[in-house]
Amino acid sequence: MTKDKYFDSLKQIYPSVSRETADDLIGFETLFKKWSKAINLASPNTLETLWERHILDSVQLFKLAPQAKQWLDLGSGGGFPGVVLAILLKETGGSIRLVESNSKKSAFLRNALAQFQTHGQVVNARIESCYQQIQVPEIITARALASLDKLFELTEPWMTKGAKALFQKGRDYQREIDESLLNWKFDLVRHGSAIEADSVILEISNLQRR
Structure with a gap:
């Protein structure tokens, strides 16, 4: 795929994206594939659709809260959506913390955040140990981490x-x-995914235990 096609596909998801940000995201795809060979960030089959299924899928989160400056990504793994958001946040001056308990993946995340000169920070720890260390963010993300009920348990100290x-x-x-409604009360907005027809982004606020 040419750079112009990369850029066009990005603009379909986030129309105001800059060329510089597009270049960084293309660079991140290259970096991810390089590291994945060494530390198994993703299966080989996943690499074939990395741009569409993972990078663009992460980009669509940003357009739901473009004014937010303080983000937190939990279980960041290979950097989706954490590193992608960090690159996008360069345009707005925002920052993000990425929580990842795996040391090898944390090393990759630090390398990526540094290479693209983001205002991001990696916390190599379990989520449950971070409540005192990480101040309340504006937006929390987590992708393929846990069930919604479990995510509420993990994020309760910040979301409440x-x-x-x-x-x-x-x-x-x-x-x-x-x-999750058996244990929790919350406000919910469903956003249809621009990448997967049967997937959604759940925007959740005002979380309370029942």
Whole structure:
């Protein structure tokens, strides 16, 4: 795919994206593929659709809260959406913290954040140990990390103090919502995914235990 095609596909998801940001995101795709050979960030099959299924899928989160300056990504893994958001946040002066318990993946994340000169920070720790260390963010993200009910348990200390969540979920999302309603009350807005027809982004605020 040519750079122009990369840029055009990005603009379809986030129309105001700059050429400089597009170049960084293309560079991140290259970096991810390089590191993935060494530390198995993703299966070989995943690499074939990395741009569409992972990078563009992460970009669409940003357009839901472009004014937010303080973000937190949990279970960042290979950098989706954390590193992608960090690159996008360069345009607005925002910052993001990436929480990842795996040391090798944390090393990759630090390398990526530094290479693209982002205002991001990696916290190599379990989420449960970070509540005192990380101040309440404006937006919390987590991708393919846990069920919605479990995500609420993990994010409760931040969300009950005003943080909003943008959680990406697949086709089974309604079941997860129904199960979580047994234990939690919250405001919910569903956003259809621009990448996967049967997936959604759940925008959640005002979380409370029942």
